[in-house]
Amino acid sequence: MISFKPNPQKPLSFFQQLTDYQITPTIKIEISSDIELIVKNEGERLGLGSFKGLGGMYAVAHLISDQWEKIYGKPLETSEIFTKTIRDMASSLCFVCASAGNHGIAVATGARLLGARSRVYLSESVPASFEKDLLKLEAQVIKKGSTYEASMEAAIADAKHTQAILLADSSWPGYHYPPSLIMEGYTVIADELRREFEQTDHWPSHVYLQAGVGGFAGAMTYMIRHSWQTQPSIYIVEPEYAPCLKASHEAGKPTSVKGSISSMGRLDCKNPSIIAFNILQHSNVHYLTVSEKEAEAATHQLQQHGLITTPSGAAGYAAFIKNKFSHASQAEKEFKPIIFITENNHIK
Structure with missing residues (x-):
C-alpha cells in the first residue's frame, strides 16, 4: 500500500513567505433555528480563485x-x-x-x-x-x-x-510522489481548521468534501482522522456522472466509471487517485452523489448568502442540503456541519 504521511508544517513554511498567504475565512450561515452551517471559503485562496x-x-x-x-x-x-x-x-x-x-x-x-x-x-x-x-x-x-x-x-x-x-494531481501505479506533494499542500486547510476549532472548541459533527480524483478529499480526510480531537462523520461528494471514488469503494479497488460530461467540471473525473482511494478506504467515510440540478440550485442558494461560486464549488453544499433531512431530528448541539467552497465564480 502507498503510504501518505504528510507534514502540514512544510507547505505552511513555504506559503508563509508569500505576501498572498492568508488563512481563508470560515463563515457561519443560519440554515434554520436548529442548524448553523460552517463554510470554509477557499474561493480567494492565494488570489488564484481556488484551493488548488x-x-x-x-x-x-x-x-x-x-x-x-x-x-x-x-x-x-x-x-x-x-x-x-x-x-x-x-x-x-x-x-x-x-x-x-x-x-x-x-x-x-x-x-x-x-x-x-x-x-x-x-x-x-x-x-x-x-x-x-x-x-x-x-x-x-x-x-x-x-x-x-x-x-x-x-x-x-x-x-x-x-x-x-x-x-x-492524480496518482496511479508507478506514479505517486508528485501527487503526494500536491496533497501535502492541501493539508494546510485542515490544519488551519484544527487550530481554529481548538481555540473555539466548536468541532464539526459532519464534514462534506467534494471530490474529483480525490486529492482534496483524501488529504482532508487523512488530516481529520489523524489530527482533529473530535471526530466527525465524513461525506465524500461526487457528481452523479463521475462517482469514481464511490464505485472504487464498492468494488474494493480503484475503479473507472463512465458518464456524461458534468457541469461540475473540476469534479468531472472518471478515474480515482490511488493515494486518495487508499486513504478513504480505511477512514470510515460515506459517499454521496449530487445531480447537475442539485449543484446548480446550490450555487443560487449560496449566492443568497453572498457566496459566489460554481456548481463544482457548491457541490458540498448541495450534498449537505440533500443529506440534512436525515439529521433533522438531531439537536443543534449534535449537528454541526461544515462545507467547503472550493472555487469562486471566475469562469466566464
Whole structure:
C-alpha cells in the first residue's frame, strides 16, 4: 500500500513567505433555528480563485528543491527557494500537467514564481477563461481531447517524450510522489481548521468534501482522522456522472466509471487517485452523489448568502442540503456541519 504521511508544517513554511498567504475565512450561515452551517471559503485562496494553489505551487517548489539536492548533494533551505540562484537553476525545468482549470493555474503560478516553465493540457470542455488565465501566467496551453482523461493521457505522453516533469494531481501505479506533494499542500486547510476549532472548541459533527480524483478529499480526510480531537462523520461528494471514488469503494479497488460530461467540471473525473482511494478506504467515510440540478440550485442558494461560486464549488453544499433531512431530528448541539467552497465564480 502507498503510504501518505504528510507534514502540514512544510507547505505552511513555504506559503508563509508569500505576501498572498492568508488563512481563508470560515463563515457561519443560519440554515434554520436548529442548524448553523460552517463554510470554509477557499474561493480567494492565494488570489488564484481556488484551493488548488496550495497543492500545485507547493509541489513545484518541492520538486525544484529535489532537483537542487540531486545536482548539488545537499538539501535546499526553505528560505533559499526564492533566490536568483534557484531561479537560474529552475529556468531549465518545465512542468507539464493536464487540468480541468484550477490545477493548471496553480502549477503555472508556481513555475513562473520560481523561474521555471509550464505546459498545460486542457480538454475541449474546459472553459475558455482558464486558457486566458494560463496564458497570462506565461504557460504554454495545448487543447487536447474531449475529456479530462484524454488531456491527461496527452500530458503523460508529453512528459515521456520531452523529459518535462509531469505534475499530475492524480496518482496511479508507478506514479505517486508528485501527487503526494500536491496533497501535502492541501493539508494546510485542515490544519488551519484544527487550530481554529481548538481555540473555539466548536468541532464539526459532519464534514462534506467534494471530490474529483480525490486529492482534496483524501488529504482532508487523512488530516481529520489523524489530527482533529473530535471526530466527525465524513461525506465524500461526487457528481452523479463521475462517482469514481464511490464505485472504487464498492468494488474494493480503484475503479473507472463512465458518464456524461458534468457541469461540475473540476469534479468531472472518471478515474480515482490511488493515494486518495487508499486513504478513504480505511477512514470510515460515506459517499454521496449530487445531480447537475442539485449543484446548480446550490450555487443560487449560496449566492443568497453572498457566496459566489460554481456548481463544482457548491457541490458540498448541495450534498449537505440533500443529506440534512436525515439529521433533522438531531439537536443543534449534535449537528454541526461544515462545507467547503472550493472555487469562486471566475469562469466566464
